[in-house]
Amino acid sequence: MEGRNLLRFLFFLVTGLFLLLFTWANFPYLPSHKAELLDCTSFSPWCTSKSKPHLTTNPSNPTRGHRRHHSSDVPHHPLDPLTVQEIDRVRTILSSHAPLKASKRYTLHAVDLEEPAKPLVLRWKKGNPMLPRRASVIAVVEGESHLLTVDLATSQVTRDDVLPPSGYPTMTVEDMTTATKAPLVDGNFNRTIIERGIDLADLACLPLSTGWFGKSEEKRRLIKVQCYSMKDTVNFYMRPIEGLTVLVDLDSKQVVEISDRGQNIPIPNAANTEYRYSAQSKPMNLLNPISIEQPKGPSFTVENDHLIKWANWEFHLKAGSRAGVIISRVMFRDPDTGLLRNVMYKGLTSEFFVPYMDPTDAWYFKTYMDAGEYGLGLQAMPLDPLNDCPRNAYYMDGVFAAADGTPFVQSNMICIFESYAGDIGWRHAESPITGMGIREARPKVTLVVRMAASVANYDYIVDWVFQTDGLIRIKVGLSGILMVKGTPYVNMNQVPGQEYLYGTLLSENVIGVIHDHYLTFYLDMDVDGPDNSFVKVNLEKQMTANGESPRTSFLKATRKVAKTEKDAQIKFKLYEPAEFHVINPSKKTRVGNPVGYKVVAGGTAASLLDQGDPPQKRGAFTNNQIWVTPYNRSEQWAGGLLVSQSQGDDNLAVWSDRNRPIENKDIVLWYTLGFHHIPCQEDFPVMPTVSSSFDLKPVNFFESNPILRMPPNVENDLPICKPAASA
């Protein structure tokens, strides 16, 4: 065994040296001494590309999507995001704010609109003067997190709270990119890379959030860096340098610790890992062109960049750096009265929790919280027109701030489109039993608001789907690339019976590690007004009395109004079913039912990790599928305001355990959608989309079917299409 390891070492050493020599001889900008070697921008295509502006759209499709200039944007609605000019003002104001001015280095980790108080927004109407504009800023100043309010009217910093050191704000894009360069200054790191036969020019490294597991993760901002070989493939994710983990201080950019345990694990081959169409040797085209067509244009309008009006719906839409998509003031025009009715004040993806199921050294900490650690909006790349969204889509940009406060545009980050899949909105045909010959069917057309956040390897597609019947479906698609683990095995028949791989052997030397995804949504429901109640409608088996009926049992529905938060901590049980309603106790339908919306689960998964496990403490917002809290503007992020290295002392579970009254109050519904993912070979080298969803569905909100009077399709209304010229 010892001899074999020595042999391996020698083999890698020789190979490494050979590669180094080869690189030396062939690379035009070859570093001549170590100092240059450390500057990865000068030699690694990986690093080089990183220094490009991140607004790049796909150069092969320069005309697709849109390019808007935001320099003259003006807010029209109190919830409109900060404009380029406003972000510039915030930066200027902060730069003369004493605590920041005094600091040699401070970084801005969030620069967002501080939304006006809810009652003010609810009262505000188009034509009214704009409500005062304020920015909410999270800054790290000399290692401390500050929560600041910048009043744009008075140019004053009206709040500057130093936050407790449990957790840190979302990493900046600069944090992420610079962290990956830090290991290169470390000799041990470079040595092991070379020893493993990797050309430094092929090195690709990722900043992986460390989580929190005790003292060692406290009092400084840390990141773990793991690296891959991108030789012969852009899909470096499939070529891990297994077992090599570098702990980096995010502020000092210093290497704190290197763990180097996987020397005996080969880097998996690049074969079959390429996923770009341009690189496929045998493209496979099995289908004729197919397209959703609307020759008279879409049926929705976008007023003042953010107000979406479609069918009976009206809502405010904006991009957020942390949540990605923020939907506000969702209202439905009642088909009977013609009046706009409130449904939801605000909805957003509050937090993701993605624990990997491998407790070993290089994997145990992988328990990501993508919204709070990486920022879903920051990771939501420009959507690819015609492929990420159909031809009829409208694109919306995000305007965010860099670490130094400079505004930048995340272009084509959200798309909005109408969808028709051939589905049926409602139908009824009279059967031969009655023979009445009636056939009535209505096509189902929906409006989709989409973003796709690429948090490194994984791609999260989040759709808010609005139906004409008042239903809102929140649908999540998972695609992208797996986070995989290197292994010496190339076939399952090599694995000793008692050895557990923590996942599936996907390809030679590649294990797809089992993991979960939990997506927690913040849904500030305002069903016909802010004051609502949460009602659990239980379906329970009821036995009939002796002789009462030939039936011995039936399911009986009983309504239970939740008085306090603990009444609304819900774990789903297939054999203890219930409906979950948010109702307005003050408003009833004509026949006396309270108006409401219910949350309807689709397929989902629950977190089974131990309650005492540090990741589950931090991710305790996944302990239930549903929570209901009283509205509190400081409680919007399920994992807490500061999530990086958070310790689980300030999150949804903690808030809910206060057990505050929630009956007939302004309440917020939280829903967690879960996935267990045991990878399979089909997920290699890029995963076909897996999706699930849940619905917010009117329940006695309308007097009757709100789409009863919608017309059927008739041939004469449908478009006339011909193949495109080139086709």
Added chain:
Amino acid sequence: MEGRNLLRFLFFLVTGLFLLLFTWANFPYLPSHKAELLDCTSFSPWCTSKSKPHLTTNPSNPTRGHRRHHSSDVPHHPLDPLTVQEIDRVRTILSSHAPLKASKRYTLHAVDLEEPAKPLVLRWKKGNPMLPRRASVIAVVEGESHLLTVDLATSQVTRDDVLPPSGYPTMTVEDMTTATKAPLVDGNFNRTIIERGIDLADLACLPLSTGWFGKSEEKRRLIKVQCYSMKDTVNFYMRPIEGLTVLVDLDSKQVVEISDRGQNIPIPNAANTEYRYSAQSKPMNLLNPISIEQPKGPSFTVENDHLIKWANWEFHLKAGSRAGVIISRVMFRDPDTGLLRNVMYKGLTSEFFVPYMDPTDAWYFKTYMDAGEYGLGLQAMPLDPLNDCPRNAYYMDGVFAAADGTPFVQSNMICIFESYAGDIGWRHAESPITGMGIREARPKVTLVVRMAASVANYDYIVDWVFQTDGLIRIKVGLSGILMVKGTPYVNMNQVPGQEYLYGTLLSENVIGVIHDHYLTFYLDMDVDGPDNSFVKVNLEKQMTANGESPRTSFLKATRKVAKTEKDAQIKFKLYEPAEFHVINPSKKTRVGNPVGYKVVAGGTAASLLDQGDPPQKRGAFTNNQIWVTPYNRSEQWAGGLLVSQSQGDDNLAVWSDRNRPIENKDIVLWYTLGFHHIPCQEDFPVMPTVSSSFDLKPVNFFESNPILRMPPNVENDLPICKPAASA
């Protein structure tokens, strides 16, 4: 109380007499004596329309869909359904079969292809001589059920088994229509109808299966008839004559018993019940035309009427009178080898179970099994082109036999179309973390096979959705009209606190009664061949050893191969998650994983009725969400071959409890999709579609992502469309 009842009686008597007088004076074909009154065809629009041929397509759209003449159909594939000519032959052969010839009256309840033995079909190839054609017939002869085989080559009846009297076959359409007329010969029935103020001309009656609750439902074919008023609305379902139930002998057409308990319950008003577009006074058009367009035509072909080829898929499709849609020989062309690989030998909707949750006299028996009692194919009306299916759909007919053996065509019963909803097949964009500027996304296009069965009030939309990545989604949509209950209440504030309504007050005097839907699918999986195993992959919390890891827990996957049937009786548990694989233990991927498909649940519901309750005994196939049985050609219908009035002694639960070996055998997977339905006002007067689904998903079936090489959409391939002339 007594006095009040007398007053009520007098009121209804006077109203009834008045209505009778009014009818007398106004109705052109007024019956002059009782004998005529009994012949409903002469006066009731309801009955009149029933006598129309049930092949009618919507007269307002005569050109939509297609009309095929089936007189010259010839079978090309061993699984092709019986042709018109073959059914005619079966009828002729049976008419001279001694036991039937000797009988004055016999009725045919099923005339289907008796599929050749599975090994023969598997061996058969295009170009081979056709396998011998046989028909399987279920006939009722003098009150006894016979199972017959008719050999079409020899014109012999080769089998004639008298079946045990536990249960009866599917009702014929003639059973259903004639049963509803039977009550009209009964004086008591007519009296109570008139007393309740119903003009007999407005009477609409439904044949409701009685279920089985003991001796009284045995040894004769029974049906319960309940009636409605169709005055001023085609939506008579919303105007129940509550509490009036007529038990009818289906063979003698005699009234056995009348239960008349709801005299004090008014017939709900017709207001707002109309759903036909032509009858809407204020149509609501909020959307521009939208359509799925394929100017170069669909990408699928239909060979010899039944063989569907699309993308990498190939399968045989036919209509069945009981199952509706039958999909066979499902194969996928492997993108690596180019070879066709078996996935599923046969898939169909085996049984539905729809128990209502009201144990009172007029409702307790409503525990329908729609496939075995009513026939999903028999109830699947012509689909409405452009509304039930998009413009690019292809339509397939059913050819069935009437009670006397005459073939008839259920036209446009199934549609097949390609769908594109703007969804994403897979994607990956490189984030700013790497800055590589990669954006790859592929549109998701699917092939949908659809039927919509209108079992009286309810409409079941069953979609088999094929994805290019090998996934099959089975999706069920529920629409149509609720089965409602009359009530004296017009507002919830009239209901005494302790009174339970068994449902929701939907409109004045209308209660939508709580009910469940269970749809059990028969899925004869043949993953790369008939011999497969069922593997449960459990995810269980595993605690780490002290000091092993900063993590205290992770989820560990363990594989358990089911040895016998009881190992595969699966109840889903959110907190005991598992994957359910059907694998081929003899075939492994390159890296050594067994090839397989997994069944992936979406949102679902479980039956909670008491195990001893007669309906649950009959519906015991819903006791688990998954069952696996060894292939046995006599076990195809989850509720048993004879389901009407079945006693629960011959169904999936009984078969599975034999606990036969299922490892490395030809096995059948059974999946039950469930819905709890607590009606809400939005379901009145016709329900917006509610849907759920489950998936059959490749799991290490392919070496890698099978759609990796699919091309993205490019503008030049997409159609050029303009608005239609009239639009």
